[in-house]
Amino acid sequence: MYVSIEGIDTAGKSTQLDILRNKFPDAIFTKEPGGTALGIKLRQMILNGEANSNIAEMFLFLADRAEHTKEIIIPNLDKLIISDRSFISGIAYALEENIEKLIELNKLATQNNFPNKIILLELSKDELINRLSKKKNDSIEQRGIDYLLSIQSRMKEVIKNININHIIIDASEKIEVIEKQIEDFVDAK
Numbered sequence: 001m002y003v004s005i006e007g008i009d010t011a012g013k014s015t016q017l018d019i020l021r022n023k024f025p026d027a028i029f030t031k032e033p034g035g036t037a038l039g040i041k042l043r044q045m046i047l048n049g050e051a052n053s054n055i056a057e058m059f060l061f062l063a064d065r066a067e068h069t070k071e072i073i074i075p076n077l078d079k080l081i082i083s084d085r086s087f088i089s090g091i092a093y094a095l096e097e098n099i100e101k102l103i104e105l106n107k108l109a110t111q112n113n114f115p116n117k118i119i120l121l122e123l124s125k126d127e128l129i130n131r132l133s134k135k136k137n138d139s140i141e142q143r144g145i146d147y148l149l150s151i152q153s154r155m156k157e158v159i160k161n162i163n164i165n166h167i168i169i170d171a172s173e174k175i176e177v178i179e180k181q182i183e184d185f186v187d188a189k
């Protein structure tokens with residue numbers, strides 16, 4: 001089973017993944033961008049803001065996803081795979097592009113391997129401001145609060161309209177409360 005955890009920057013994905021590593025020791029933990037050797041290079045290029053074109057940036061993410069699918073997802077489909085982000089982020093962050101067109105591009109990049117379950121951590125505006133203020137922001141985070149909140153709305157729209165089992169969790173809850181909801185969702189048939 002392939003599960004992805006989604007959410008805008010600082011939603012708490014890494015925090016939960018660190019806990020899940022102990023709960024699911026046999027699972028394959030991975031991430032986008034940067035889950036493969038090529039992906040590490042692509043991630044660095046993207047987050048350093050090397051692409052001036054939004055379309056070029058989107059294709060760098062798609063290249064990362066295609067490599068990640070071939071190298072990590074497909075060989076491990078018989079195991080539990082838990083990924084920090086997936087094509088949902090790919091569609092949500094490519095704000096200017098049409099969702100249907102992006103779904104087609106992502107089917108190509110993933111050879112039709114979308115997650116079986118999606119977990120979305122949803123952050124309030126106040127908590128997003130609070131968490132971003134406490135860290136050094138990369139080139140995407142520097143686009144600001146309104147940009148990230150638009151991405152979050154688009155994530156919700158895509159997740160609600162695509163036919164994949166999902167849960168939307170209030171990311172401002174206590175870490176242990178979120179952890180329990182995620183664990184129950186991953187364990188459920």
Ligand SMILES: Nc1ncnc2c1ncn2[C@@H]1O[C@H](COP(=O)(O)OP(=O)(O)OP(=O)(O)O)[C@@H](O)[C@H]1O
Pocket residue numbers: 007008009010011012013014015016131171172173174175178
């Ligand atoms: N439930 C929570 N309540 C309060 N603070 C939290 C909670 N979850 C995470 N945090 C804090 O919020 C910050 C961002 O968390 P984390 O790095 O896990 O987010 P992320 O979604 O992985 O971010 P990014 O996408 O930017 O890598 C960290 O300082 C973390 O300690």
Ligand SMILES: Cc1cn([C@H]2C[C@H](O)[C@@H](COP(=O)(O)O)O2)c(=O)[nH]c1=O
Pocket residue numbers: 009032033061062085086089090091093094140141
């Ligand atoms: C997969 C994917 C990611 N992004 C953005 C989202 C974040 O701002 C960064 C990744 O950093 P993180 O520390 O791993 O959260 O990239 C995107 O714009 N498009 C995508 O497809």
